[in-house]
Amino acid sequence: MSETTTASTRRRGKRPPQGEPVIDRALSLLEAFNSTRRHLTLRELSRLSNIPVSTTLRLANRLLEWGALERDEAGRYSIGLRLLEVASLAPRGHGLRQTALPFMSDLGAVTRQHVQLAVRDGLEATLVERLSAHRAVQVRYRVGGKMPLHATGMGLALLAFAPAEVQDELLARPLYSEPDKRLIPASAMRRTLAEVRREQVAIFRRTELETLVAVAAPIFDERDEAVAAIGVLLPEREAQPRRLTYAARIAAQGISRALGAPSAALPPTALGT
Structure with missing residues (x-):
């Protein structure tokens, strides 16, 4: 899902009009990362994915538990090694x-x-x-x-x-x-x-x-x-x-x-x- 599409279907700070599935919002967090954005703060993740900060924090914590995300000492998020493990099965x-x-x-x-x-x-x-x-x-x-x-x-x-x-x-x-x-x-x-x-x-x-x-x-x-x-x-x-x-x-x-x-x-x- 592109950032433009995400913005058009979601209103900042409100529940998505179609009741967007949790999995889609979690994927939006992962899509916020790219080759020039390898480390992101919570607010940056929220802004880039167009998801409220509170929801971003909840989803990010779940992704941290699973290993899809990692967090450094400064509190910045990055892609976790668990995704590499899963991708190796492709x-x-x-x-x-x-x-x-x-x-x-x-x-x-x-x-x-x-x-x-x-x-x-x-x-x-x-x-x-x-x-x-x-x-x-x-x-x-x-x-x-x-x-x-x-x-x-x-x-x-x-x-x-x-x-x-x-x-x-x-x-x-x-x-x-x-x-x-x-x-x-x-x-x-x-x-x-x-x-x-x-x-x-x-x-x-x-x-x-x-x-x-x-x-x-x-x-x-x-x-x-x-x-x-x-x-x-x-x-x-x-x-x-x-x-x-x-x-x-x-x-x-x-x-x-x-x-x-x-x-x-x-x-x-x-x-x-």
């Missing part, structure tokens, strides 16, 4: 991560930069894991954070193999390149996705302080559906596209094979290498 998170880590480690030894693992979550991608070398460049997205499907290498690898209705829904919206915010015609994006499907790898360049290159390949499950993507991110000056695309595809094929994907039994030449 099949598309921890289970996938455990299968992928050996292949990510091998890919990291080749690139000596960032190796990333992501899954599609609706019209966005969620970064599940990242392995980074000491000299790796600064990155924009954090583990657990959301990434755009159309403007990242990982996202393109996932979008290209997403169901047609997902592609159509996203392409019906205005899509802009990053960071220059140029409008991307839907026809151009469809051509890009067709190329990713043909090559089984996505290559994306982003220019900020320097040009970065992302190379990502899709990972398939036992139903031969794309469930994740693995990729590398490094400066263009260090990129060797032919070597990187081959390495990313081999890593993705190895993970797919471990997940039981029928296509992973095909020889590399059959996958476009």
Whole structure:
């Protein structure tokens, strides 16, 4: 539930008009935290969730007891480790991560930069894991954070193999390149996705302080559906596209094979290498 939606259905200091379930209000407290708001006071929690202070205190205490929240000596709240324990049970998170880590480690030894693992979550991608070398460049997205499907290498690898209705829904919206915010015609994006499907790898360049290159390949499950993507991110000056695309595809094929994907039994030449 977004802060805007929350504000429209609730009046400050009063009972929600629809008698909002307790679980929804508890989730609103958890949603108040993000990568820039890791520690919040009681009043900040109340303000960001649009829940009265007294109710916020009662819910926060219950979440503290369960372990979903923690409180420091200054009285500020933060996300508790119990949520990490529960999140580790997600099949598309921890289970996938455990299968992928050996292949990510091998890919990291080749690139000596960032190796990333992501899954599609609706019209966005969620970064599940990242392995980074000491000299790796600064990155924009954090583990657990959301990434755009159309403007990242990982996202393109996932979008290209997403169901047609997902592609159509996203392409019906205005899509802009990053960071220059140029409008991307839907026809151009469809051509890009067709190329990713043909090559089984996505290559994306982003220019900020320097040009970065992302190379990502899709990972398939036992139903031969794309469930994740693995990729590398490094400066263009260090990129060797032919070597990187081959390495990313081999890593993705190895993970797919471990997940039981029928296509992973095909020889590399059959996958476009």
